[in-house]
Amino acid sequence: xxxxxxxVDINRSIGDFAYxxxxxxxxxxxxxxxxxxxxxxxxxxxxxxxxxxxxxLKTFLEKPLPTHxxxxxxxxxxxxxxxxxxxxxxTAKRSWDEVPEDIKRTFxxxxxxxxxRKFLAGVEAxxxxxxxxxxxxKAVGEQGxxxxxxxxxxxxxxxxxxxxxxxxxxxxxxxxSALNSAVFSGGSFIYVPPGVKVxxxxxxxxxxxxxxxxxFERTLIIADEGSEVTYMEGCTAPxxxxxxxxxxxxxxxxxxxxxxxxxxxxxxxxxVFNLVTKRGLAHExxxxxxxxxxxxxxxxxxxxxxxxxxxxxxxxxxxxxxxxDGQHQDTGAKMIHAADETTSNIISKSISIGKGRxxxxxxxxxxxxxxxxxxxxxxxxxLINSTSRTDTYPAIxxxxxxxxxQHEASVSQVSAEQIFYMQQRGLTKAQAxxxxxxxxxxxxxxxxxxxxxxxxxxxxxxxxxxxxG
Amino acid sequence: MPSVAHDETTAIGSVxxxxxxxxxxxxxxxEQQWDAWKQFASLPSxxxxxxxxxxxNVGLLNLTPFKVxxxxxxxxxxxxxxxxxxxxxxxxxxxxxxxQLIERDVVSDQLKKRGVIFQPLERAMVEHxxxxxxxFMSQPATLGSAKFAALHQALVSSGTFLYVPRGVEIELxxxxxxxxxxxxxxxxxxxxxxxxxxxxxxxxxxxxxxxxQASGFACxxxxxxxxxxxxxxxxxxxxxxxxxxxxxxxxTIVDHDASxxxxxxxxxxxxxxxxxxxxxxxxxxxxDLLAISVANGAQEFDARTxxxxxxxxxxxxxxxxxxxxxxxxxxxxxxxxxxxxxxFTDAYQKVRNLLLSDDSEANSMPGLEILADNVRxxxxxxxxxxxxxxxxxxRTRGIPVPVxxxxxxxxxxxxxxxxxxxxxxxxHLNRLIDEKFAKEY
Numbered sequence: 001x002x003x004x005x006x007x008v009d010i011n012r013s014i015g016d017f018a019y020x021x022x023x024x025x026x027x028x029x030x031x032x033x034x035x036x037x038x039x040x041x042x043x044x045x046x047x048x049x050x051x052x053x054x055x056x057l058k059t060f061l062e063k064p065l066p067t068h069x070x071x072x073x074x075x076x077x078x079x080x081x082x083x084x085x086x087x088x089x090x091t092a093k094r095s096w097d098e099v100p101e102d103i104k105r106t107f108x109x110x111x112x113x114x115x116x117r118k119f120l121a122g123v124e125a126x127x128x129x130x131x132x133x134x135x136x137x138k139a140v141g142e143q144g145x146x147x148x149x150x151x152x153x154x155x156x157x158x159x160x161x162x163x164x165x166x167x168x169x170x171x172x173x174x175x176x177s178a179l180n181s182a183v184f185s186g187g188s189f190i191y192v193p194p195g196v197k198v199x200x201x202x203x204x205x206x207x208x209x210x211x212x213x214x215x216f217e218r219t220l221i222i223a224d225e226g227s228e229v230t231y232m233e234g235c236t237a238p239x240x241x242x243x244x245x246x247x248x249x250x251x252x253x254x255x256x257x258x259x260x261x262x263x264x265x266x267x268x269x270x271x272v273f274n275l276v277t278k279r280g281l282a283h284e285x286x287x288x289x290x291x292x293x294x295x296x297x298x299x300x301x302x303x304x305x306x307x308x309x310x311x312x313x314x315x316x317x318x319x320x321x322x323x324x325d326g327q328h329q330d331t332g333a334k335m336i337h338a339a340d341e342t343t344s345n346i347i348s349k350s351i352s353i354g355k356g357r358x359x360x361x362x363x364x365x366x367x368x369x370x371x372x373x374x375x376x377x378x379x380x381x382x383l384i385n386s387t388s389r390t391d392t393y394p395a396i397x398x399x400x401x402x403x404x405x406q407h408e409a410s411v412s413q414v415s416a417e418q419i420f421y422m423q424q425r426g427l428t429k430a431q432a433x434x435x436x437x438x439x440x441x442x443x444x445x446x447x448x449x450x451x452x453x454x455x456x457x458x459x460x461x462x463x464x465x466x467x468x469g
Numbered sequence: 470m471p472s473v474a475h476d477e478t479t480a481i482g483s484v485x486x487x488x489x490x491x492x493x494x495x496x497x498x499x500e501q502q503w504d505a506w507k508q509f510a511s512l513p514s515x516x517x518x519x520x521x522x523x524x525x526n527v528g529l530l531n532l533t534p535f536k537v538x539x540x541x542x543x544x545x546x547x548x549x550x551x552x553x554x555x556x557x558x559x560x561x562x563x564x565x566x567x568x569q570l571i572e573r574d575v576v577s578d579q580l581k582k583r584g585v586i587f588q589p590l591e592r593a594m595v596e597h598x599x600x601x602x603x604x605f606m607s608q609p610a611t612l613g614s615a616k617f618a619a620l621h622q623a624l625v626s627s628g629t630f631l632y633v634p635r636g637v638e639i640e641l642x643x644x645x646x647x648x649x650x651x652x653x654x655x656x657x658x659x660x661x662x663x664x665x666x667x668x669x670x671x672x673x674x675x676x677x678x679x680x681x682q683a684s685g686f687a688c689x690x691x692x693x694x695x696x697x698x699x700x701x702x703x704x705x706x707x708x709x710x711x712x713x714x715x716x717x718x719x720x721t722i723v724d725h726d727a728s729x730x731x732x733x734x735x736x737x738x739x740x741x742x743x744x745x746x747x748x749x750x751x752x753x754x755x756x757d758l759l760a761i762s763v764a765n766g767a768q769e770f771d772a773r774t775x776x777x778x779x780x781x782x783x784x785x786x787x788x789x790x791x792x793x794x795x796x797x798x799x800x801x802x803x804x805x806x807x808x809x810x811x812x813f814t815d816a817y818q819k820v821r822n823l824l825l826s827d828d829s830e831a832n833s834m835p836g837l838e839i840l841a842d843n844v845r846x847x848x849x850x851x852x853x854x855x856x857x858x859x860x861x862x863x864r865t866r867g868i869p870v871p872v873x874x875x876x877x878x879x880x881x882x883x884x885x886x887x888x889x890x891x892x893x894x895x896x897h898l899n900r901l902i903d904e905k906f907a908k909e910y
């Protein structure tokens with residue numbers, strides 16, 4: 001729209017609260033070998049994990065910031081000021097009654113209704129770096145599904161954990177995966193046995209609650225042959241004065257014929273650097289689907305990927321990004337075709353409001369001698385204000401004659417006619433705009449599970465408030 | 470046909486030994502060359518990690534073997550003159566061999582009287598210093614080759630200066646030949662084209678090697694300036710020998726209501742990189758960027774483009790098509806940039822790769838950076854192969870497979886050529902493409 005209007009931030013006060021910090025263990029600020037040993041000691045890591053962490057640290061220190069292609073804003077992160085590990089000193093809880101009162105209050109504010117809690121298959125909630133509450137519904141447990149914190153996973157199920165840990169995303173994949181490898185704590189470990197179809201989505205909420213404290217969770221999900229699982233991850237964080245770093249690593253492994261769906265709604269407060277590495281490995285006939293919504297944070301860099309290793313494997317990324325004032329959503333997808341007849345689909349929609357910047361960065365790789373691989377990429381960007389910005393940087397490599405790849409992107413505005421029509425029907429301009437934006441993302445949002453699509457629409461409405469007038 | 474006297478040939482030196490002192494340039498230009506040389510020396514060599522050189526085989530950019538200068542024996546000179554056949558009807562023509570002007574057909578007296586200037590670069594920098602200084606390499610090379618643009622400036626020894634004054638329309642195309650001659654030879658072609666208000670001109674440049682097997686190096690820069698309301702059409706028919714490493718950096722400035730169209734046909738070279746910058750600086754400006762690459766053997770074509778919309782109400786449209794056979798590689802890195810306040814921009818970008826063999830590789834990086842609103846921007850990149858049904862249909866009509874394939878490929882590429890809407894040039898370009906196919910199949 002022509003008029004330059006100032007985008008007003010949403011009322012952050014909903015998520016803008018903090019409770020007194022009670023951290024029993026704290027590794028202090030800054031990162032050195034001492035920090036690593038401290039974390040390993042506290043977590044009673046086996047030797048191979050300690051070794052893994054140290055290698056992660058070495059790689060992290062060696063690698064430069066990727067500012068030759070990424071945002072210079074990364075230079076604003078002061079790695080010496082970040083506290084890399086702290087834990088409330090509580091061990092994972094099994095029942096709701098054992099959860100500390102103030103953490104319960106946090107969930108209250110996050111708006112998880114009592115009924116929903118019961119409905120959910122299990123809530124693996126991360127409060128700061130340690131899972132403080134973990135409740136797996138009996139039914140899931142009986143099916144043989146393992147759904148625990150990553151620390152517990154590597155202690156109690158080393159035979160599965162070690163086999164896949166760090167295999168999809170090696171330490172040296174990028175600077176931030178190396179950082180995560182060095183200081184990871186928290187996150188989920190899920191194993192679904194062959195043929196088991198988990199009916200309800202497994203869910204985890206993450207929060208950052210200590211100023212200047214980076215959260216480095218590590219999630220590993222393994223779906224054995226023919227199994228199916230959906231995992232949901234949602235984030236909100238209280239507002240801090242100084243920058244906060246969130247750098248997670250998520251690895252998914254779908255064995256033959258398995259299906260994994262991983263859903264994220266990211267709504268960090270707008271001072272958080274959200275630098276996340278997510279990748280899945282799909283074996284024969286397996287399917288991995290990333291559904292990724294980025295609404296919050298100062299800078300998000302996240303490119304969920306799928307390596308299609310087995311014949312007829314399928315990868316999909318559906319992503320929605322909303323960038324408001326002061327935000328840069330640098331998101332995208334990576335599709336690595338490594339077997340015949342693999343197919344992948346990327347659909348990305350971004351909305352830039354005010355001075356927000358949304359970037360799509362994609363990679364599609366089809367090496368030679370593969371037959372009948374197909375990729376479809378669609379990126380649509382919507383610009384709301386004249387100061388909004390959007391970028392698209394795909395990279396597509398295709399070899400050989402047996403494959404088809406297509407990429408399309410468009411940038412547009414909400415059409416003036418549409419708005420006029422709705423205004424004429426008695427809607428305010430803001431309402432009309434909000435409706436149009438919801439229409440723009442609707443076909444994607446519809447694919448989300450119910451509760452997420454409702455939450456998402458609400459979040460978009462909140463962000464749109466005051467952006468037009 | 471006035472022939473140009475033999476130039477004093479310079480001693481043979483290495484490309485890497487700096488500007489040639491013996492050339493008869495004005496002092497200020499000489500200084501610029503030395504400054505450029507210093508810049509070349511100080512800038513780092515590109516690596517694959519540079520975003521602007523992603524996917525490029527930078528290992529082919531070793532300049533050590535290449536030489537500057539050299540003599541041109543009469544036999545070769547005559548061979549070049551004889552083979553410099555392009556269009557049947559042209560308004561004027563220049564032929565350069567090893568950066569020496571060896572033949573020149575000037576523009577008609579009538580055009581001259583109306584103020585058209587068509588002369589070698591080294592004369593223009595003396596006789597039309599003001600124009601020359603204003604536009605010669607006035608755009609920084611932002612698409613990755615700043616180092617090679619500096620090398621070009623340091624070593625450029627001749628080239629074409631064409632000025633079309635206000636309201637003058639030159640109907641017939643102007644033709645320029647650049648020849649590489651001899652083993653490890655190098656050339657630094659330059660075209661400085663300035664059009665004033667409402668002027669109209671078409672220029673076609675041919676790049677060729679006398680010995681199709683000789684290795685060589687070409688590093689060219691073109692400055693194309695479309696003044697207000699002007700219409701500039703530029704065609705490049707690149708057909709270097711198979712062992713030539715070529716870099717071409719073109720920048721086009723499109724003023725208000727002007728329209729610029731460029732078509733780059735790339736057939737030759739071992740590694741050929743072409744960078745096209747199109748800056749739309751005035752309302753109503755339009756820029757069409759067209760390119761065709763026919764790649765086979767171990768050829769590598771590397772195209773980088775920037776459609777830079779500076780002013781509101783501008784339009785640009787890019788269509789690049791590549792046909793790849795054998796082990797050939799094509800890379801496209803393009804960006805549409807809509808600067809803040811450049812509202813009401815229409816910008817399109819389309820890249821299509823046709824892969825004809827299992828070992829060919831196409832890399833596409835179509836990009837968008839939009840900092841304004843009320844824009845219409847789309848880009849698309851596709852990679853695919855010959856449609857089996859189409860091939861089958863042609864076979865049922867009794868057309869053998871190789872011929873049918875060639876027909877389909879030519880049809881695929883022809884869409885680009887037709888956009889030119891210039892029958893004589895289209896015929897010539899189609900003939901060049903056919904010749905390349907005839908050699909290979």
